[in-house]
Amino acid sequence: MVIKANNSNLTQLSPLELRHLIRKGDYTNQTSGLCAGYTQANLVILPKALAYDFLLFTQRNPRPCPVLEVSDVGSRKLVDFARDVDLANDFPKYRIYRNGKLASETTSIEDIWSNDLVSFIIGCSFSFESELLAAGIDVRNISEHVNVPMFNTNIKLKSAGVFHGNMVVSMRPIRDELVPTAVQVTANMPKVHGAPIQIGHPEEIGIRDLNHPDYGDTVTVKDGETPVFWPCGVTPQNVIMQTKPPLVITHAPGHMLVTDVINSTLKY
Amino acid sequence: MVIKANNSNLTQLSPLELRHLIRKGDYTNQTSGLCAGYTQANLVILPKALAYDFLLFTQRNPRPCPVLEVSDVGSRKLVDFARDVDLANDFPKYRIYRNGKLASETTSIEDIWSNDLVSFIIGCSFSFESELLAAGIDVRNISEHVNVPMFNTNIKLKSAGVFHGNMVVSMRPIRDELVPTAVQVTANMPKVHGAPIQIGHPEEIGIRDLNHPDYGDTVTVKDGETPVFWPCGVTPQNVIMQTKPPLVITHAPGHMLVTDVINSTLKY
Known part of the structure; x- marks a missing residue:
């Protein structure tokens, strides 16, 4: 039997240990307060066809859209913010939007992953x-x-x-x-x-x-x-939805990626 | 007869006045020392097909590739760094590279402009x-x-x-x-x-x-x-040339865009 973890016994986990737990499906709650001091991040996944416009939008509007890292096309990995990471499983909960409307919430997007998806990892307050x-x-x-x-x-x-x-x-x-x-x-x-x-x-x-x-x-x-x-x-989510793209995947609110990067390194 | 301007009688010009002079072809020299206090910028123009990869390259390597502004596809205008600007004429000299090799230097790229070009305006030391x-x-x-x-x-x-x-x-x-x-x-x-x-x-x-x-x-x-x-x-120029793209246009060294933005606003 899998013991589902809860926040109270998770505070000692490293980001990697937490991501492994999430990846296995053993933690599906919000991440607020977990892995104190480590950067948590928002997610926007778009088809490659929209990636240039969106990357340019974030370049032009860095205050509301501070991009921390962009995946390679089709890749579920990161380089800078987390080493051992699976972007299709390491968020506790995802939201799948089709034509600008919420279609479903899920704890894994492995089954709908495709090689033309680009993941934007975005800084969070x-x-x-x-x-x-x-x-x-x-x-x-x-x-x-x-x-x-x-x-x-x-x-x-x-x-x-x-x-x-x-x-x-x-x-x-x-x-x-x-x-x-x-x-x-x-x-x-x-x-x-x-x-x-x-x-x-x-x-x-x-x-x-x-x-x-x-x-x-x-x-x-x-x-x-x-x-x-x-x-x-x-x-950024708000702006994307207005264009009603065929597919957008985001994290569910509060269900963030916990990265390996400590907050203080985000300072100047 | 057009009197060609030289640096010594240009120091009082505003960036806009200087760009107008350059646009008319009346100034084709280096811009070092002109319009003291105003930001001067590098140029890289690429076909849209390469723009996503290059924008992502600059996002991943902001220290050597600090993008100040990216034009809309096919546009010769800017919004943030200069209001009245013609990117095809407002640099005193351009370099045109074909398949990674310098093909020509010119004071205007109006005749080879096409609607699939994207201009990257890049910060300069x-x-x-x-x-x-x-x-x-x-x-x-x-x-x-x-x-x-x-x-x-x-x-x-x-x-x-x-x-x-x-x-x-x-x-x-x-x-x-x-x-x-x-x-x-x-x-x-x-x-x-x-x-x-x-x-x-x-x-x-x-x-x-x-x-x-x-x-x-x-x-x-x-x-x-x-x-x-x-x-x-x-x-960035070095990295682009290694891929030998069919067409790249840059400023000629030292022949920069003089923008309307003062240097001190680039500070935190």
Whole structure:
């Protein structure tokens, strides 16, 4: 009998040990909090026919789309961010979109893998949240145990080929006197979205009501706190879906790749 | 009669005025020293069929290949680095390579332009040299009025599709006590190659004789100076030529695009 692992007895695993467990199908939960200090990453898999336009889109919009690594065409391996990796099995959960609509969720995409697929491994705010905590800043979505609130904005991105759209941002309330620190800490990590894109004026980027995020959950904004907005990794998925491509595969929200790279190496 | 301009009466021109002069064919010289403070850029033009592999190569090797902007397919315009620009006429001189061999030099590529060409605008060490000077560091190739010495190395780059090869580096001798400053100044400008890749040990990267550069000129290395090596923009051209593509167009050495972007905005 396979004992399904849970988060509480996994905290001591190395990224490689965790990936092996996930690969075997023995761990299918979210990865938040696992392998502390190691970079976790988002996934977008596209057919090669769309890969140039998407790579160019990320080059033109690195703040919301910080690409950490791109696989070779058809390859399920990485070189830089994880050595022993199987991109078709090492995320705990995948989402398969066909013609822009969610078709299914699965713990392995081995059966639908084909040699024309390209995997984009994209930086994630988990990396800078751990640095904010280390700087003594409360990260409200963590302390309230919910998903970070995310909002559509009026910030137009640079288009590339078939891809175009607006930026999605995440919001974290920061104590007024700590806002400069929050800027400094995150600006130092451009590969995981970098500095905020807006501080304290949601209406200027088209956000009407902080209590009604477009994605994720609501968090408390206390007196003496400023809402701070960062470019968000939901942006690339959002932009891709608008083009309704025949096939896109992503990680399921929160079900990330745990890489071998420690967060601090993503700093300048 | 058209009066051909020369460098001495051009120093007051804005980048746009200079590009207009170049576009009309009234200036065909090197751009070094013109429009002080503005970013100058390298050019690589490839057919779309090679653009994905090359864009991926630059994504995997940003130190020697810092892409500033990529044009849309077939477009002779830019969006970020210059507003009123004609990529087929705004470099003072171009080199046309066919099957990996230099076929001709020309001041306009309008007549061979085709709708499947993609232009890569690539950062150049001119930008960080002006910052080194501002930090009180003698840049020997400037003070000796020669081209910077460049060397092939044993530093293997990450391959991408058809593109693979080793890094080319440039060398600047730096007074021993100023080496940390030189590292700090250039590390702050990753879009123009960033920090040195090697300090003081040329043999470790496969360089045998500092007096025999593979490209450019020899410069004096004085007592009390350390040879410092930076990733060099000759790298992408070198790597492309090895694949002997049917058509590649580059700028002629030193004949750069003068952009509307000031160098200091390339800093973090």
